[in-house]
Amino acid sequence: MTLHKVDLNLFVVFDAIYTESSLTRAGQNIGITQPAVSNALARLRETFNDPLFLRTAHGMIPTPMARRIVGPIRNALSLLQVSVQQSRGFDPLLSNRTLRISMNDLSEVLLLPRLLQRLQQLAPDLCIESFGSRHHEIPQALAAGHLDLAIDAPAPGDAQIHHLKLLEDRYVCAMRKQHPLAQHDTLELEQYLAQPQILVAHPRDKPHSIDLALARLGRQRRIALRSRNHLMAWHALQQTDLIMTVPEHFARQHALHWVNLPVEQPALLETHLYWHESTDHDPANRWMREQLIELCLAMCLE
Known part of the structure; x- marks a missing residue:
């Protein structure tokens, strides 16, 4: 195979198919129709004398040949992209990217x-x-x-x-500055566990690391509100006597009173x-x- 006889756009199609595992999604990704992708794949198969991708119930699966060549192809495309971008330059003051x-x-x-x-x-x-x-x-x-x-x-x-x-961060216990416990610089474990709390978490999230640490002690927090949004939780803190376990940067940035947690943290965030x-x-x-x-x-x- 000599390079001057190969349409370099075929490599763009190859990369898209490899990434998406679908001819339809590959076409959508690079802005061409599915028949055009199929035609490009046929030309690629002829060029490399290999099927390159096999249709399965789980999508288009690359052959060993495709796995061998994907790295060099992506590196070549990357170099071309960088050359084009550097020739255009980038001025943040003028860019509307x-x-x-x-x-x-x-x-x-x-x-x-x-x-x-x-x-x-x-x-x-x-x-x-x-x-x-x-x-x-x-x-x-x-x-x-x-x-x-x-x-x-x-x-x-x-x-x-x-x-x-x-960033590196750690969890702290945060509350509004007018909270009854805000006069304290520390909290005992029993005080922490007695307070109703806000937990920010997605339903698919794994258990919070603090809850895992408490579970090892045979203890559990009182969760009064579960939310997926830290900003909403901050508003709730400002209007209630709930407390919240949050990264220290969040507590500092949002002018909350915070104290160290009365439980050992497994690792920094x-x-x-x-x-x-x-x-x-x-x-x-x-x-x-x-x-x-x-x-x-x-x-x-x-």
């Missing part, structure tokens, strides 16, 4: 207002789309280009997903920033990573 960032509810509350304040000065026409993705879906969404960045808890390693730690290797040298993606790193550093120094 949209960057899609996956954040959970807590990250949105902690980071988005500060990020938007910074962007108003440095990149006034830049648009941010923030939405939550399930933890296990993030690598594929980054690989497919559906996400530019993701902010989430630590995850198992993936060679094509780059990451760095943005970590928040990581993720991006796909294909965007590692993308000027806009790199610039946004720098803004988030600086923002989090400033938050830690407050």
Whole structure:
């Protein structure tokens, strides 16, 4: 096979099929029809003299040949993308680009207002789309280009997903400053367990690490309200005598009275920033990573 005889657009189709495991979704991803994807796949099969993908009940499954060539193909596409992007340059003051960032509810509350304040000065026409993705879906969404960045808890390693730690945090017990217990600098375990509490959690979430630590002691919290939204929980704290176990950064940022938890925490909370290797040298993606790193550093120094 000589490269000058191969349509390089076929490699884009190959990458989309590999990522989506579906001809229809691959076409939607790159903006062509399903018949056009089928035609491209036929040409790819002829070029490589291999089926490349086999249709199964679970989607289009790559053959050993496809698995061998996907890495070099993606690296080549990445280099081409970087070359095009660098030739265009990136000026945050002039850019009207949209960057899609996956954040959970807590990250949105902690980071988005500060990020938007910074962007108003440095990149006034830049648009941010923030939405939550399930933890296990993030690598594929980054690989497919559906996400530019993701902010989430630590995850198992993936060679094509780059990451760095943005924040370390710990849980504290928070309450409104007028709470009857706000005069105390510490809480005994019995006081903590006697207070009705707010728990922010999604129904699919695993048990809270604090609840697991309490269970090892044979104890349990009194949960008066379960919610999926930290901002709503903050409003509830301001108007009631409920308490809430939250990361310390959240308590500090929202002017709550907080004390150390009367139970040993298993580990510090970590928040990581993720991006796909294909965007590692993308000027806009790199610039946004720098803004988030600086923002989090400033938050830690407050």
